[in-house]
Amino acid sequence: MNCFLIPTSLCRALEQVMARFWWRNNGTRKGIHWCTWSSLARPKSCGGLGFRELSTFNVALLAKQGWRLITQPGCFLAKVLKARYYPRNDFLSSVLGSNPSYVWRSIWSAKGLLEQGVGWRIGSGCKVNIWNDSWLPGPGDGRVKRDSININYIHVSDLIHGPSATWRVDVLQALFDEEQVDTICSIPLSRSRKCDEIIWRPDRSGIYSVKSGYRLLRDDLPAITGVTGAPFSHMILQFFNDMWSVNLPAKVKINMWKVANSFLPTYSALQNRSLHVNNVCPFCRNSGETVAHIMRDCSFVTQLFAAQGICFPSCLLYPNWLDWVAVAFCSLNATNKVVMLVTLWAVWYARNKLVHEGTTANVRVTLSFISAFIGVNAVVQTPPSARRIDDAIGWRAPEPNVIKFNFDATYDILSKKSVSGVIGRDHAGLIMASCIVPHLHVADTFVAEALACLQAVTFAKELGFRRVVVEGDSLTVIKKVRSLSADGSLISPIIFDIKDIVKGFDGIAFKFVHRSSNIVAHTLARVGRGHQVPSYWIEEAPPEVTSAAMVDLERLASS
Numbered sequence: 001m002n003c004f005l006i007p008t009s010l011c012r013a014l015e016q017v018m019a020r021f022w023w024r025n026n027g028t029r030k031g032i033h034w035c036t037w038s039s040l041a042r043p044k045s046c047g048g049l050g051f052r053e054l055s056t057f058n059v060a061l062l063a064k065q066g067w068r069l070i071t072q073p074g075c076f077l078a079k080v081l082k083a084r085y086y087p088r089n090d091f092l093s094s095v096l097g098s099n100p101s102y103v104w105r106s107i108w109s110a111k112g113l114l115e116q117g118v119g120w121r122i123g124s125g126c127k128v129n130i131w132n133d134s135w136l137p138g139p140g141d142g143r144v145k146r147d148s149i150n151i152n153y154i155h156v157s158d159l160i161h162g163p164s165a166t167w168r169v170d171v172l173q174a175l176f177d178e179e180q181v182d183t184i185c186s187i188p189l190s191r192s193r194k195c196d197e198i199i200w201r202p203d204r205s206g207i208y209s210v211k212s213g214y215r216l217l218r219d220d221l222p223a224i225t226g227v228t229g230a231p232f233s234h235m236i237l238q239f240f241n242d243m244w245s246v247n248l249p250a251k252v253k254i255n256m257w258k259v260a261n262s263f264l265p266t267y268s269a270l271q272n273r274s275l276h277v278n279n280v281c282p283f284c285r286n287s288g289e290t291v292a293h294i295m296r297d298c299s300f301v302t303q304l305f306a307a308q309g310i311c312f313p314s315c316l317l318y319p320n321w322l323d324w325v326a327v328a329f330c331s332l333n334a335t336n337k338v339v340m341l342v343t344l345w346a347v348w349y350a351r352n353k354l355v356h357e358g359t360t361a362n363v364r365v366t367l368s369f370i371s372a373f374i375g376v377n378a379v380v381q382t383p384p385s386a387r388r389i390d391d392a393i394g395w396r397a398p399e400p401n402v403i404k405f406n407f408d409a410t411y412d413i414l415s416k417k418s419v420s421g422v423i424g425r426d427h428a429g430l431i432m433a434s435c436i437v438p439h440l441h442v443a444d445t446f447v448a449e450a451l452a453c454l455q456a457v458t459f460a461k462e463l464g465f466r467r468v469v470v471e472g473d474s475l476t477v478i479k480k481v482r483s484l485s486a487d488g489s490l491i492s493p494i495i496f497d498i499k500d501i502v503k504g505f506d507g508i509a510f511k512f513v514h515r516s517s518n519i520v521a522h523t524l525a526r527v528g529r530g531h532q533v534p535s536y537w538i539e540e541a542p543p544e545v546t547s548a549a550m551v552d553l554e555r556l557a558s559s
Helices: 008-023 054-071 076-085 102-108 111-117 169-175 178-185 210-218 234-245 250-260 267-272 291-297 299-307 321-330 334-357 363-380 389-393 445-462 475-482 492-502 519-530 543-558
Strands: 118-121 197-200 403-412 417-425 431-439 467-472 507-512 535-538
Touching: 008 054, 054 076, 054 102, 054 111, 054 197, 054 210, 076 102, 111 118, 111 210, 169 178, 234 250, 234 321, 234 334, 250 321, 250 334, 291 299, 291 321, 291 334, 299 334, 299 363, 321 334, 334 363, 403 445, 403 519, 417 445, 417 519, 417 543, 431 445, 431 519, 431 543, 445 467, 445 475, 445 492, 475 492, 475 507, 519 543
Parallel strands: 403 467, 467 507
Antiparallel strands: 118 197, 403 417, 417 431, 431 535
């Protein structure tokens, strides 16, 4: 599937094999298919189980080869295919041609997917057409919206002031509306990188992945609906998101998925499928066995929830079963959500033991089982602490003759403004310098953190320090600065500038630290919210920042 376009009929046959395996009973090769494969192939957050729709997944895999032809034109495969099928243009402009090979026909079939997601990351802007190319970040097709075209401005480079690597705001305001001007101004520009790069817009990394390609193809599907065809409400979507994120074994959450969608083989459901059964609740023997009855209304279940102190909304307010489940689950706190999931799983387990083995259901025994299961699960599934021992120590002094610069940023999503806070201290914990720099038209928090890191490196170089350590609590930025591979993300121009400045140091290291070890820089960035212009201090800092630095100094002295 990574190299050839598999026939749709074969994909359907494979999906039927998987569906039969999923629904069949343990003891037999038969089973009831409670929903269609397309419903199972929905993402978990949208009511499905996240199975892959193979024909769509096949196209997403083939697009990976097309992405190689675009981004690696020097590879052997690209040279062969270009010489044979598109000698005078590129892959995105190619045509199928006459008598194509099956390999080329397969890869070419994914060209439409790549055309939807390919865009440009701006360097100098000389290669990018303002009006035709996709170069704007964010949702949509990435193209500018304009009723008329001004032929005096053709390439994106015409919108950039070259010497300062800044956007020509006056030109932008004359050509575009305010929203598009803000979007364009939020695109970071590099002073040193002058080449425009092709990127994959749907992924934050800027690099094509099969996962993002598959998601882009699946986004073309109609609105998400339930088994009845009615659109899912926001509450139902939130329920599925929250339910799958609970830290419990998959079998418990799959049981809840079946409960919510009424996919359990209750007597009522079997009777609706023309099976001859005695439709009586095996617990209370007072009503027919529907999913709503056995999981909510039966006296056995109500006693279990009452003993655990859990109350649910009235079923009269939400006559639809899935709506009631969503509201009931989302109204609980994190602890009671676990209790609800385990209780419903235990109820179905007890019901099957009663029906198939004749074991008597007992409220006290079931409560003990639920309590023991939750306790064991808390021990087994608790992830190891993400915080290292070093993180709890706080700020650590650098080696002698090395200056450590900590950076952090604050970001206001409404005004799209950020503030960079940078402070440099020596091996004794004494403040060498500090600065606050505000930034306008910042796209998101990642850009804000990258700008803060750039400011730290620039500040250290301007002060003449040759051996420095740069610390921050943004793992994404630190990883990208350390990485030797090309970066196509939105912050790639900033990362490129950081790497260019780094060449001027005798020694520099970038380290990620926990927020608790970066309190002083965080305080400095927070203080900077009241500053409209850049502010710099030599051997001092604002009073609030100095107080926070003294805490680190006292701790160093006592250790």
